[in-house]
Amino acid sequence: MVVTKIKKKLRIIYGVAFLLIFATEVFIALYVRDNFIRPYVGDMLVTVLICCFVRFFVPEKSKFAPLFVFLFSLLVEIGQYFDFVKLLGLDNNVLISTLLGRTFSVADIICYGIGCVVFGVFDYIIKKKF
Numbered sequence: 001m002v003v004t005k006i007k008k009k010l011r012i013i014y015g016v017a018f019l020l021i022f023a024t025e026v027f028i029a030l031y032v033r034d035n036f037i038r039p040y041v042g043d044m045l046v047t048v049l050i051c052c053f054v055r056f057f058v059p060e061k062s063k064f065a066p067l068f069v070f071l072f073s074l075l076v077e078i079g080q081y082f083d084f085v086k087l088l089g090l091d092n093n094v095l096i097s098t099l100l101g102r103t104f105s106v107a108d109i110i111c112y113g114i115g116c117v118v119f120g121v122f123d124y125i126i127k128k129k130f
């Protein structure tokens with residue numbers, strides 16, 4: 001019974017965090033045209049967003065979720081290096097090209113790592129309260 005209440009509270013926290021970060025990402029994508037927020041903060045936030053999404057469904061398990069999200073992000077970035085969107089014949093699909101990206105950057109990998117660390121700290125603080 002107590003575990004179920006804790007899971008519900010955690011799901012609410014991670015769900016709200018996901019929605020807030022998603023709204024922030026959409027705002028950045030639509031309205032921010034700079035050389036710092038959009039390319040760096042946006043990339044950092046996307047890993048936090050994915051971590052919150054994972055935690056919404058698995059609120060108590062896998063303390064290594066940020067690491068798995070980082071590895072997933074790394075795989076996507078390596079795919080960008082090889083331009084896998086073009087290799088899959090989806091280079092004319094604006095949505096897929098936007099979601100998966102088309103340009104490789106070491107700076108993106110660093111931002112993904114920072115995002116996972118930020119989430120790890122957030123996750124630790126939240127779980128400490130419960």
